[in-house]
Amino acid sequence: MAKKKPLDQTNQEKTGVTSYDVARRAGVSQSAVSRAFRKGASVAPATRARIVEAAQALGYEPNAIAQGLITKRSNLVAIIISNLTNLYYPEVLAELTQRLSQHGVRVLLFSLAAESDVEEVLGQVWRYRVDGAIVAARLSTDQLVAFSNRGVPLVLYNRVGEGVPVASVCCDSDLGERALVDGLVQAGHTCFGIIGGPADSYVGEERANAAINRLAHYGIKAEFVRGQFDYESGGAGLKTLMELTDNKLDALICVNDLMAIGAMDTARNIIGKKVPNDLSITGFDGVSPATWEAYQLTTVRQPVRRMTQAAVAMLLERIESPDISPEQRLFAGELLSGRSARLL
Amino acid sequence: MAKKKPLDQTNQEKTGVTSYDVARRAGVSQSAVSRAFRKGASVAPATRARIVEAAQALGYEPNAIAQGLITKRSNLVAIIISNLTNLYYPEVLAELTQRLSQHGVRVLLFSLAAESDVEEVLGQVWRYRVDGAIVAARLSTDQLVAFSNRGVPLVLYNRVGEGVPVASVCCDSDLGERALVDGLVQAGHTCFGIIGGPADSYVGEERANAAINRLAHYGIKAEFVRGQFDYESGGAGLKTLMELTDNKLDALICVNDLMAIGAMDTARNIIGKKVPNDLSITGFDGVSPATWEAYQLTTVRQPVRRMTQAAVAMLLERIESPDISPEQRLFAGELLSGRSARLL
């Protein structure tokens, strides 16, 4: 009884060119083909040449799925991101994807409507046996533990493991907001307002708290409203704050650039306030529109390249050596002194 | 000799909970576990319940890699996108990803530095045996043929198969530019300039040609320069065009919004021209900053939701029935009459 694929049945139709097909054409065994495609394997140069030639003639590409099954390395990394439309993440995503692909790792993308929708995608993450994950969304303790239990290396991006030690890369909210607050206070502002993010957003809370705390240090209490990180929230938030402060607001801290931009436009065009003469506005992130002529936003720019670079490096390290202990890397942002705020 | 996994060796460590582990715990065969997880399979309700319970206790998730190997369906779709940082694509990407995931399909993301870098990633696309691909980058005829030879369903996004019939979803450049040109001409503009995209960009060429042709219809010849689709290119292009036209330029057509925005800022703040009084500026895409108060760009908005919806539907159709003949779906954009241009 002929078991195993007998090497005698033509099969190079469309989809399925297998290593057996290549082997037959090159007159070698399937093992040889496998070895010809792996780096340090023992194959005679002449043999390898024949195999490569046959492979090319047939259009053979090793089946990564089958490789993954046997080697238990899918070369897949999950990237879980919440607000893809939020201007800041596309840059991060592009950087991460390109860096990872330089290392032969492919990206399985999960994009969330809201930051708290993670649970639904985790099942899929497990199923695909990804080699690791980079997550820019809030994970519960249970979820963090799940990663560790399943042995999936994890790097958080602009998030930290609350209560659980996890590798993470962040831009320092405290430092950033502190620089902004210090500048604003010392320039003589007195009536502060803050537009935060949705309650389930990690960075939103971080930054808002950082600003509130630093203001408290000066004995200043700011009004606080929440936004959705988008343009409209900026304008809406500003209006609310104006009411709350009896129109006295003279310093507005937004936890991201987009809301700051929205607020600037509203201040200038709707409310009729001069920015920064009547009202100083600050943002956070350093997205590209922040530097446009029309805005010249005073903000904190995250060092995206260094951060993504670090995230990828950390992840790959942990994939190689799963037992490396968690490390937090905190990057200082760069204060961008634009024309939207009077700083000292 | 005990071949096959003997069901008697504990194995629920971290990574590898397999269907055998679940089977053993539930006191059934591996086949039963497999069936319990597939829809219309024949399993007694009581058995299924036991299996599900065991699976949960062990944290079992079917291995999608193994499933893919045997069923020849990876449930993976490749998305190949060129300028992720270009403001327009993030929205598209987010939409596509979310729609696909509603259909149980995962996204393998490939992001290109330049539109012509496709070749390098195609190898990876083949290796992962994706069920289909959505491509927003220029493919050569050979590359298009490769998809068809390998039986990988393909939908082009804002591109068409030049010379080869391929399924595609586009926003109509001709209609869009025509509406803009008509409006500008009828409003009395006489000296036209166009800022195009990089020569290897498909939409860039399409739109520029559309504008040029429509202008020719009126007997008008426009000056033409190229940009890189980014903010800076807008300002730079405008300056060049001003020189070329002896400062007489009164209508500027940019092939995307970002360059139009850059041009607006430069016109107002650097060159000192009033927009739209001295100079009308138009864009294309309808990205969110186009609607910001500071710009109110006159542009053509692509119906992103309908387009992504169509792309996903077409792709899934073709995955189910690979022999459906190619179809082109051309969507009309919506003319957004902002305050950046005087139209009729």
Place this chain on the structure above:
DNA sequence: TTGGTCTTTGCATTCGCAGTCATTTCCGTT
């Protein structure tokens, strides 16, 4: 020529699951 070492090569097995086929169990009927 012979023996020993090192390199190439092929065989057989394995990864985790789906699905075919054969067998068993369960029920309703008469």
Place this chain on the structure above:
DNA sequence: AACGGAAATGACTGCGAATGCAAAGACCAA
């Protein structure tokens, strides 16, 4: 009680590549 048909279940194989092991060559020295 005996039978028939449907439903449930299990044994087994194979998807495509990687790899341990053993066998076969290649090469050199004696």
